[in-house]
Amino acid sequence: MSKYADLTIACFGFLILMAAGxxxxxxxxxxAEAEWSLKLANEKTAxxxxxxxxxxxxxxANAESKKREAERIAAMEAENKRLEELVGELQxxxxxxxxxxxxxxxxxxxxxxxxxx
Numbered sequence: 001m002s003k004y005a006d007l008t009i010a011c012f013g014f015l016i017l018m019a020a021g022x023x024x025x026x027x028x029x030x031x032a033e034a035e036w037s038l039k040l041a042n043e044k045t046a047x048x049x050x051x052x053x054x055x056x057x058x059x060x061a062n063a064e065s066k067k068r069e070a071e072r073i074a075a076m077e078a079e080n081k082r083l084e085e086l087v088g089e090l091q092x093x094x095x096x097x098x099x100x101x102x103x104x105x106x107x108x109x110x111x112x113x114x115x116x117x
Contacts, residue, residue, distance in 0.1 A: 090115060 090112045097108050105113070 086115065 093108070093112055097106065
């Protein structure tokens with residue numbers, strides 16, 4: 001063979017090896033890209049699920065807190081109503097007390113004061 005034929009064969013061989021290398025590299029890149037895209041999608045799904053669970057936990061906690069708040073408000077309103085009724089009763093009893101105009105605390109006045117405590 002001639003010197004140029006050997007050089008031509010060597011150049012074609014080199015080009016074939018380069019083409020195979022580039023093809024293998026890009027194929028490997030595409031495989032790695034697909035794997036990482038899948039991993040990234042799984043991570044995004046996990047993060048979204050965690051976020052949704054946390055949001056739901058907060059919604060549930062707020063609902064429970066509002067429920068307890070409503071119960072406390074109802075209890076406070078009932079206690080307030082009871083105290084207002086007691087004050088009304090004591091004011092009525094004061095109006096009926098024959099010693100209300102005397103300068104001092106009568107036995108009945110002392111009893112009314114002790115009821116408020």
